[in-house]
Amino acid sequence: xxDKELFKxxxxxxxxxxxxxxxxxxxxxGGLVEKQINDAIVxxxxxxxxLAEQVREKDDxxxxxxxxxxxxxxxxxxxRQPAASDLRLVISISKIIVDxxxxxxxxxxxxxxxxxxxxxxxxxxxxxxxxxxxxHVRRMVQEALDAFxxxxxxxxxxxxxxDKSVDQEYKSAMREMITFMMEDPRSISRVLNILWVLRSLxxxxxHARNVAEHVIYLVKGIDVRHxxxxxxxxxxxxxxxxx
Amino acid sequence: xxDKELFKxxxxxxxxxxxxxxxxxxxxxGGLVEKQINDAIVxxxxxxxxLAEQVREKDDxxxxxxxxxxxxxxxxxxxRQPAASDLRLVISISKIIVDxxxxxxxxxxxxxxxxxxxxxxxxxxxxxxxxxxxxHVRRMVQEALDAFxxxxxxxxxxxxxxDKSVDQEYKSAMREMITFMMEDPRSISRVLNILWVLRSLxxxxxHARNVAEHVIYLVKGIDVRHxxxxxxxxxxxxxxxxx
Numbered sequence: 001x002x003d004k005e006l007f008k009x010x011x012x013x014x015x016x017x018x019x020x021x022x023x024x025x026x027x028x029x030g031g032l033v034e035k036q037i038n039d040a041i042v043x044x045x046x047x048x049x050x051l052a053e054q055v056r057e058k059d060d061x062x063x064x065x066x067x068x069x070x071x072x073x074x075x076x077x078x079x080r081q082p083a084a085s086d087l088r089l090v091i092s093i094s095k096i097i098v099d100x101x102x103x104x105x106x107x108x109x110x111x112x113x114x115x116x117x118x119x120x121x122x123x124x125x126x127x128x129x130x131x132x133x134x135x136h137v138r139r140m141v142q143e144a145l146d147a148f149x150x151x152x153x154x155x156x157x158x159x160x161x162x163d164k165s166v167d168q169e170y171k172s173a174m175r176e177m178i179t180f181m182m183e184d185p186r187s188i189s190r191v192l193n194i195l196w197v198l199r200s201l202x203x204x205x206x207h208a209r210n211v212a213e214h215v216i217y218l219v220k221g222i223d224v225r226h227x228x229x230x231x232x233x234x235x236x237x238x239x240x241x242x243x
Numbered sequence: 244x245x246d247k248e249l250f251k252x253x254x255x256x257x258x259x260x261x262x263x264x265x266x267x268x269x270x271x272x273g274g275l276v277e278k279q280i281n282d283a284i285v286x287x288x289x290x291x292x293x294l295a296e297q298v299r300e301k302d303d304x305x306x307x308x309x310x311x312x313x314x315x316x317x318x319x320x321x322x323r324q325p326a327a328s329d330l331r332l333v334i335s336i337s338k339i340i341v342d343x344x345x346x347x348x349x350x351x352x353x354x355x356x357x358x359x360x361x362x363x364x365x366x367x368x369x370x371x372x373x374x375x376x377x378x379h380v381r382r383m384v385q386e387a388l389d390a391f392x393x394x395x396x397x398x399x400x401x402x403x404x405x406d407k408s409v410d411q412e413y414k415s416a417m418r419e420m421i422t423f424m425m426e427d428p429r430s431i432s433r434v435l436n437i438l439w440v441l442r443s444l445x446x447x448x449x450h451a452r453n454v455a456e457h458v459i460y461l462v463k464g465i466d467v468r469h470x471x472x473x474x475x476x477x478x479x480x481x482x483x484x485x486x
Binding site for chain 1: 306310327432
């Protein structure tokens with residue numbers, strides 16, 4: 001093989017390993033974020049202020065991961081000038097980490113509410129709903145990351161579909177909490193903590209859906225944000241792949 | 244001038260006009276988003292369900308602007324392979340539009356609450372606070388866009404600083420609303436609408452701050468997300484510019 005070819009191959013191997021590296025870093029960040037959601041819910045349900053504090057402390061590490069991965073994406077864009085699917089990978093990663101960081105923020109907010117509830121005394125209601133919706137959205141985050149790892153648009157689509165049912169669960173839980181506050185006004189400020197937790201969980205579902213949409217973009221090259229599930233499904237099922 | 248040079252110059256002029264075009268589109272989108280926030284607040288305060296409906300209808304147009312600008316950014320990345328400050332401009336734009344779209348979402352949510360309040364009857368309290376914080380965050384959005392248009396890091400920093408005082412105004416308004424709900428439990432579900440509006444406005448402030456941080460990155464090449472105001476100010480005041 002001529003020297004020049006060897007050099008090219010070398011560059012391309014280096015480039016591939018750089019892409020592989022940011023992919024791995026994203027999945028690591030995702031794993032940590034998923035754990036944060038889980039820990040925040042456990043802290044809430046079990047009234048574990050210490051665990052809640054730990055969740056809040058770990059948020060900095062997640063923020064830092066976002067900055068590090070984003071910087072690496074920018075470095076790759078500037079130096080490698082990737083095209084086609086490589087470009088889509090870098091751009092998708094730089095977008096997914098924004099959603100992961102926001103999920104981390106929501107975990108941290110839930111942890112703060114958990115601490116408030118330990119101090120103010122448990123709310124009289126709402127824990128079952130938080131646990132249920134909490135597990136649901138945590139699974140969505142996990143599946144969205146899985147879809148990314150396996151470039152699986154079917155799974156990504158199924159995450160987007162799940163978001164609909166989370167929204168319904170959220171609305172029904174909210175109605176119940178509001179009724180409860182009216183019946184027992186002394187519990188208002190404690191039940192409000194539960195309301196904020198529910199709201200955070202619903203946002204986590206939205207972010208998981210965003211991640212899933214970025215995965216579809218990554219694999220199919222089609223931007224499926226802001227379109228309905230039906231049109232999204234049609235796009236996912238289409239056989240033609242951009243490369 | 245030799246043909247090749249002429250050709251290069253031509254390409255570079257075309258490239259510049261493409262960059263100018265997405266810059267202009269972003270400012271247009273920003274202007275629309277700012278108007279949405281303003282209209283949503285007016286609809287709330289004046290109990291104008293028709294205006295609120297218009298805000299909700301216009302949200303689609305904003306979503307579409309996000310998709311269009313983002314697609315153009317991707318096209319530029321793929322075909323022009325920009326470097327240095329051009330690359331930062333494209334990346335900053337693709338990030339700022341995400342925040343602008345979310346501000347649009349919040350305007351739409353506020354409009355929905357305005358409609359709910361027209362149907363359920365006005366809440367007994369909270370409109371003064373919504374108007375006050377609403378004007379505050381709308382001005383932040385405007386100033387963040389201005390900072391982008393003029394590449395003005397001082398103004399961007401001042402937007403980030405404003406976010407702190409919005410957070411305080413928000414907390415104090417929330418406390419007041421909660422006290423009020425306890426005093427008058429029959430008003431709970433109407434006052435909750437005000438609570439959600441306040442929450443949305445606080446989020447708008449966060450997004451305006453994000454836009455401001457992207458402007459600092461664009462001009463200075465430094466990522467100031469997730470750092471305190473003091474460190475951010477030190478970075479903004481630094482004379483050395485990356486190019």
